[in-house]
Amino acid sequence: MGNGTGIGRVRGLGSARHGAHHWLAQRYTAVGNLLLVLWLIFSLLTMPGLDYESVVGWIANPLVAVPMMLMIVSIFWHLRLGMQVMLEDYVHDKGLAFLSMLLLNFYAIGGAAAGIFAIAKIAFMGAVE
Amino acid sequence: MARTSSRPLSPHLTIWKWGPHMLISILHRITGNGLALVGAMGLVWWLMAAAMGPEAYATFVACATHPLGYVVMIGLTWSFFQHLFSGLRHFVLDMGAGYELNTNRMWSIAATVAAVLVTGFVWLFIFAENF
Numbered sequence A: 001m002g003n004g005t006g007i008g009r010v011r012g013l014g015s016a017r018h019g020a021h022h023w024l025a026q027r028y029t030a031v032g033n034l035l036l037v038l039w040l041i042f043s044l045l046t047m048p049g050l051d052y053e054s055v056v057g058w059i060a061n062p063l064v065a066v067p068m069m070l071m072i073v074s075i076f077w078h079l080r081l082g083m084q085v086m087l088e089d090y091v092h093d094k095g096l097a098f099l100s101m102l103l104l105n106f107y108a109i110g111g112a113a114a115g116i117f118a119i120a121k122i123a124f125m126g127a128v129e
Numbered sequence B: 001m002a003r004t005s006s007r008p009l010s011p012h013l014t015i016w017k018w019g020p021h022m023l024i025s026i027l028h029r030i031t032g033n034g035l036a037l038v039g040a041m042g043l044v045w046w047l048m049a050a051a052m053g054p055e056a057y058a059t060f061v062a063c064a065t066h067p068l069g070y071v072v073m074i075g076l077t078w079s080f081f082q083h084l085f086s087g088l089r090h091f092v093l094d095m096g097a098g099y100e101l102n103t104n105r106m107w108s109i110a111a112t113v114a115a116v117l118v119t120g121f122v123w124l125f126i127f128a129e130n131f
Helices: A006-010 A021-046 A052-060 A062-090 A094-125 B020-052 B054-064 B067-094 B101-130
Strands: none
Touching: A021 A062, A021 B067, A021 B101, A052 A062, A052 A094, A052 B020, A052 B054, A062 A094, A062 B020, A094 B020, B020 B054, B020 B067, B020 B101, B054 B067, B067 B101
């Protein structure tokens, strides 16, 4: 394995043909996670209660719902990139590698959609009686 | 990856003396993938339960406050801080700094110890507030 052709390097694509995009996106989302998950942990620790009414009332606040949605995007994007690297290292069979990437994409996009939908429902509909 | 059995493999885990840099490296992968599966699913479960209503939320709380639930949550807290401190170390390494043997060793140990300490503080705070 080489480091790609000269012109490939000039275009910033390298041997994987994706350039540094994957690597950079992993760092951007890492900073997103750093800020947003720390915010979630501090918020949970300082909230008066974690019962149903308190939690739903808290998430319904736009200043909570929006960062929470951003956190879901950042987390699932980051785990999508990180698990890809792990699978590329350990899954050598071409067919299994394809299948594992398929399942990873379903998991990352499906999980993010579920999380964002849940936050949106709480924000728009409030508590369920 | 195709491998010809007659060709030698590069010396790997069996030949190197274990050190903090190896520990923090594999912990980064283990905690990252643990968070990606257990942590992310737990987070979405919590949000979904809150969105579905009081009964679903009560089921989530019953599981989370079960002794095993605490074990999982403490494990996730440690995984998060281990991955966070190890990730900060990676940002420094990305800049091309911290590769000298002693510096690398010191920050590998520091990040691993810091993760345990912060996890301890967080849960001491939780237990002191609630019990």
